[in-house]
Amino acid sequence: xxxxxxxxxxxxxxxxxxxxxxxxxxxxxxxxxxxxxxxxxxxxxxxxxxxxxxxxxxxxxxxxxxxxxxxxxxxxxxxxxxxxxxxxxxxxxxxxxxxxxxxxxxxxxxxxxxxxxxxxxxxxxxxxxxxxxxxxxxxxxxxxxxxxxxxxxxxxxxxxxxxxxxxxxxxxxxxxxxxxxxxxxxxxxxxxxxxxxxxxxxxxxxxxxxxxxxxxxxxxxxxxxxxxxxxxxxxxxxxxxxxxxxxxxxxxxxxxxxxxxxxxxxxxxxxxxxxxxxxxxxxxxxxxxxxxxxxxxxxxxxxxxxxxxxxxxxxxxxxxxxxxxxxxxxxxxxxxxxxxxxxxxxxxxxxxxxxxxxxxxxxxxxxxxxxxxxxxxxxxxxxxxxxxxxxxxxxxx
Numbered sequence: 348x349x350x351x352x353x354x355x356x357x358x359x360x361x362x363x364x365x366x367x368x369x370x371x372x373x374x375x376x377x378x379x380x381x382x383x384x385x386x387x388x389x390x391x392x393x394x395x396x397x398x399x400x401x402x403x404x405x406x407x408x409x410x411x412x413x414x415x416x417x418x419x420x421x422x423x424x425x426x427x428x429x430x431x432x433x434x435x436x437x438x439x440x441x442x443x444x445x446x447x448x449x450x451x452x453x454x455x456x457x458x459x460x461x462x463x464x465x466x467x468x469x470x471x472x473x474x475x476x477x478x479x480x481x482x483x484x485x486x487x488x489x490x491x492x493x494x495x496x497x498x499x500x501x502x503x504x505x506x507x508x509x510x511x512x513x514x515x516x517x518x519x520x521x522x523x524x525x526x527x528x529x530x531x532x533x534x535x536x537x538x539x540x541x542x543x544x545x546x547x548x549x550x551x552x553x554x555x556x557x558x559x560x561x562x563x564x565x566x567x568x569x570x571x572x573x574x575x576x577x578x579x580x581x582x583x584x585x586x587x588x589x590x591x592x593x594x595x596x597x598x599x600x601x602x603x604x605x606x607x608x609x610x611x612x613x614x615x616x617x618x619x620x621x622x623x624x625x626x627x628x629x630x631x632x633x634x635x636x637x638x639x640x641x642x643x644x645x646x647x648x649x650x651x652x653x654x655x656x657x658x659x660x661x662x663x664x665x666x667x668x669x670x671x672x673x674x675x676x677x678x679x680x681x682x683x684x685x686x687x688x689x690x691x692x693x694x695x696x697x698x699x700x701x702x703x704x705x706x707x708x709x710x711x712x713x714x715x716x717x718x719x720x721x722x723x724x725x726x727x728x729x730x731x732x733x734x735x736x737x738x739x740x741x742x743x744x
Contacts, residue, residue, distance in 0.1 A: 396630075404488050408454070409481040412492075412700045415456030439472060440497040442644060448482045448664045457481060458664075460495060465537070466686050474501050474537055474724060477699065482653075482661045486630070489652040491661030492700055494538070494682055496645040498638075501537065502725040503572055503645060505555055505595050506710075508717040512553050512561045513546040519560040526714040528721050533685075533694055535724040539710040540647050540682040541634055541674050542718035543599050551598035552583070553718065554590075561598075563587070568602035568671035570636055571595070576725065578645060580638050580669040581605060597718065599671040603635065603659035607668040613656045633658045634680035636720075637667025646670075649680040649703065674717070678704045685711070 444460055447453030457480055462473035476495045483489035496503075509526045528536060543551055552563035563569065569583045571593045579586055582602055590596075603610055630652050637646040646667045650658050655672065662670045674680055681703050683696040695707035706713055710721060 404486075407487050409452050409457070409487045409490075411454040411456050412479055412490075413456070413461060413477075415459050415461055437499055440474070440476070440500075442476070442495055442666060445478065445480075445665045448480050448661065449484055452481045452484055452487050454479065454481060463494070463538075463684065473497075475722075478665065479700075480661045480664065482664065483657045486652055489630070489650070489657060491648055491650045491653060491658060492682070493661065493665045494647045494699065495665065496537075496647065496722060498576075498578060498643045498645050500724065500726045501645070502576055502723050503578055504721050504723065505542070505553070505570075505572070505597050506715070506719055506721065507553065507555055507560060508542070508715045508719070511545045511717040512543070512551070514560045515546065515550070515562060516559065518558055522556070522558045522560060526716075527712070528710050530711075532721075532723055533711070536685050536694070536711075537722040537724060538682060538684045539696070539719055539721040540636075540649070541679050542720060543597055543673050545717070549600060551600070553595075553597045554593070555595040563596070563598055566601055567598035568600060568605070569596050569598050570671055570720075578638055578642060580636065580671050597720075599636075599673060602669060602671055603655065604637070604663055604668060604670040607640065609659065609663075613659055628654050628656075630654055631675055632677055632680050633675045634673040634682075635659075635662055635670055636673055637662045637670035639666045640668045647682055649682050649699065651702070679717070681705050681709070683709055 442460060445458045447457035456478075458478055460476040460478050463475040463477055464473055465471060474497050478493050478495075480491040480493065481487060481489060482491055506526065506528065507522070507524045509524050514520045514522065528539065543553075546561055549567075550561065550564060551567050552569075553560045554563075563583045565582075565584045565587070567583050569579070569581060569586060571579045571581075571586060571589075572595055573579070573589070573592050574594050575592075580602070582605060583598065585605075601610055601612070603613060631654075633648075633650045633653055633655065635646075635648045635658055637648070638644065639646070644666060646662055646665055648658060648662050650661070653661075658672065659670055682699040683705055684699070685694045686697055687693070688695050694711055696705055696709040696711065697707075698705045709715075710719060
C-alpha cells in the first residue's frame with residue numbers, strides 16, 4: 348500500500364516537472380487499461396488535486412505574473428487624406444481593456460492589455476498583447492492567460508506533428524510531416540502555441556497543404572484559414588461549402604461560443620465531456636483559440652486550474668465571440684514567443700508565463716509529435732510559405 352502511494356506520488360511529481368512525463372504515463376496506461384479508464388483516473392487525480400487546493404489555498408490572493416506598465420499617450424493618427432497610390436495607415440492595435448473578471452478576485456493588472464514587444468524591433472508597434480484574468484470566484488488560483496493578436500498584420504499557420512493528428516486515409520498517411528516551423532520563417536516569427544486533440548480522442552479533422560489528414564466532422568468547431576488570410580472559427584457545417592477556398596483547417600470539440608452564443612452544454616448540467624474524454628467540469632490546464640466579431644483580432648488562451656466554462660467565459664470576456672477549445676492536460680497547452688540566444692545566432696522559445704512546460708527548442712528545432720500553430724508578421728513583404736495559394740474572394744457568411 349505504502350509503495351503504491353509512493354509510486355503515485357512520484358508519478359504526480361514527474362508529470363508536473365518534466366514535459367515528457369505526462370504523455371508517457373497517459374499513453375502507456377491507455378495501452379494497458381484503455382481510454383475510458385484513463386479518463387476516469389485523470390478525473391479522479393484532478394479532483395483530488397482540486398480538493399487539496401481548495402483546502403490549502405482558500406485564503407490565497409490572486410497573483411500577477413508580470414508588471415503592467417503605465418499607459419503612454421496614444422500616438423496621434425493623422426487625418427490627412429492618403430496620397431494617390433500610398434498605403435493607408437492602419438489605426439494602432441489598441442483593443443479596449445476588458446477589465447478584471449470578477450473584480451473581487453483580481454490581481455494588479457488583471458484585464459489590462461500589455462504590449463508584447465519584439466526585442467529585435469523595440470520601437471515597432473506591437474503585433475500582440477497579453478492579459479491575465481482570475482475568473483473563477485471560487486478559486487483565486489485559477490488563471491486564464493489571453494493573448495490578443497492583430498490579424499490585420501499577422502498570419503496564422505498550422506503544422507502537423509510527426510504522430511498527430513493520426514491520418515485516417517492512405518492520402519494522409521503518405522503526407523510528409525516536417526513537424527517544425529520552417530527556418531526561412533525565423534526572422535518574421537512572432538509566436539507559437541499548441542494544437543488540438545489526438546485523433547483517437549474525438550477524430551477531429553485536419554487538412555493541410557491540400558491533403559486531408561483526418562476527415563472533418565460536421566459538428567466539430569473548425570479553425571480555418573482561407574487563401575486570402577481570413578480566419579474563421581465556426582462549426583464545420585456552417586463553413587463546409589467554402590472548403591475549396593481554405594488553405595488549411597483544424598478541428599476541435601464543438602464550439603464553446605459560436606456567433607456570440609454560449610454552447611448549451613456549458614450552461615449547466617452534468618455529464619458533459621469537453622474534449623471527448625475529460626469532463627467539462629474537470630479543473631485542469633486548458634487552452635483555446637477565438638476570434639472577435641470583426642475577425643481582425645485572434646485570441647489564444649492557456650489556463651491553470653480551470654473548468655471548460657471558466658475558460659469559455661474568460662475568452663468571451665476579452666472579446667471572442669467564436670471560441671474553440673484546443674488541447675488540455677498539464678504538458679500540452681503552451682504559448683511561446685521567440686528571442687535571440689546570447690550569441691545572437693539562433694532563436695529560442697520563451698514561455699508566456701512561468702510554470703508552463705516548454706523547451707527552448709520548442710517548435711523550431713525540436714520536432715513536435717503533435718500539431719501546433721504559429722504566427723508570423725505579414726506586413727513585411729516576406730514570400731508566402733510553400734503551399735500558399737493565390738488569394739480568392741473572401742468567405743461569405
